[in-house]
Amino acid sequence: MISQAKTTDVNQDPVLVNDWHVVARSRDLPEGKILKVRVLGEDLIVWRHQDQVMAWKDLCIHRGSRLSLGWIEDGQVVCPYHGWHYNNSGACTLMPAQPNMTPPAKARAFVHRAKEQYDWIWVSLGEPKHDIPPFFQWDDPDFRKFQAGPYYYRANGFRTIENFVDPSHFPFVHAGINGVAADADSIDRYEVHRDEHGLRTDEIWVYQPYGDHRAIPVDAGYVYHCFRPLTAYFNKHTIVKDGTGGNDDRFCMMTTVQPVEEDMSVVWLGVAINYGPELTEGDITERQDQVFEQDREIVESQRPEKIPLDLREELHMRCDKLAVEYRKWLKELGVTFGTA
Ligand code: FES
Ligand SMILES: [Fe+2]
CATH class of the missing domain: 3.90.380.10 (Naphthalene 1,2-dioxygenase Alpha Subunit; Chain A, domain 1)
Known part of the structure; x- marks a missing residue:
């Protein structure tokens, strides 16, 4: 029997979809690393390029393999199956089997919002209706x-x-x-x-x-x-x-x-x-x-x-x-x- 992953229709909860959720500490996300995380029943990858953090669906549009099995090369995510490269905006920049072809616009990662604050990585699966909550003492040098x-x-x-x-x-x-x-x-x-x-x-x-x-x-x-x-x-x-x-x-x-x-x-x-x-x-x-x-x-x-x-x-x-x-x-x- 084929086992089915448990899924939840998160679209029914716009409150949490349109909110920010921590999925990692900054210290656990060095450049060159892909972290696999799960939030609201959805698998994501998070990774960083210079001062930007990214959160994408853990899925390659080509044949649906998991990007979390891939790696980072020259500041781009490489899919483990056929080696497509995705840059930090989510666009595919290289399809190695057809290296001279410009990838079509549809060849993109499924991009979510991601931010780094209070030494945490926050992601949102939707359109955040609120800022990341305050941490009142964060900028206070007495603390x-x-x-x-x-x-x-x-x-x-x-x-x-x-x-x-x-x-x-x-x-x-x-x-x-x-x-x-x-x-x-x-x-x-x-x-x-x-x-x-x-x-x-x-x-x-x-x-x-x-x-x-x-x-x-x-x-x-x-x-x-x-x-x-x-x-x-x-x-x-x-x-x-x-x-x-x-x-x-x-x-x-x-x-x-x-x-x-x-x-x-x-x-x-x-x-x-x-x-x-x-x-x-x-x-x-x-x-x-x-x-x-x-x-x-x-x-x-x-x-x-x-x-x-x-x-x-x-x-x-x-x-x-x-x-x-x-x-x-x-x-x-x-x-x-x-x-x-
Ligand atoms: S499934 Fe990702 S490159 Fe083919
Ligand atoms: Fe307690």
Whole structure:
């Protein structure tokens, strides 16, 4: 029996098609390399030429072979089957079996939009209706920037984002690190605001016995944002319990989830921090690897896999206010890929 690849009609979800999705870190895409990635059920290649990044369908128009099996030669993608060359605009420049013929205009790669920002490669399968979301501290020299992940979840992207913006799971999923199971924080009433960047909460305070790499107890105030359906952020205001910290210690994290399939995600993390000059990327990665592994197991276990947008499904409490507003917002936006 011929096996059929699972496909999803992403055209039914213009919200995600017309949005930006991270598919790689800049550091993983040196010149001369072709990366094979998948987003919204579509296989793509990404590659770079000088300061430009490209994202194309992983398909050669000649006979449908995968360009990801090809290679880069003189700044052009070479198809592995008959050696057609494609330049960075997607045009075929050479058909080796007919070297003197000018390739027809139709001999082109299927080109999508691609951009490089915050040391990530972002792609859009459609016509983006929004800019890439803000990373507020990116240009602030007081903040050092790091990356962690990627983390691979056999889970839905919206469930993954909802987990990222949920402070009431800390004492249980991250017991001993971000909370204390036997003395779980009561979450004070907070509001969720809408602004030009999406959703934003008031500051939500929790106690963390191992609040960061300094391995010391802290009070942590989180302001969460949901910029886009699959991109969120928090700014964590950290106050060291013994008073040894700074006046305004901030640990900020942006996460963006690559929707591979409705139930498969890649989690990308960017960190900005204005304290702890001794902190290395290894310290950040070690902690986030642990925390996101703990989250992965829980999020992968959630049923149904697709996030239910009908608020009569599941049971929402006041402390879940952000999740409630997030689901309402997804529904208003009309997101369908991965929602129920
Ligand atoms: S299939 Fe790509 S060159 Fe023939
Ligand atoms: Fe978590």
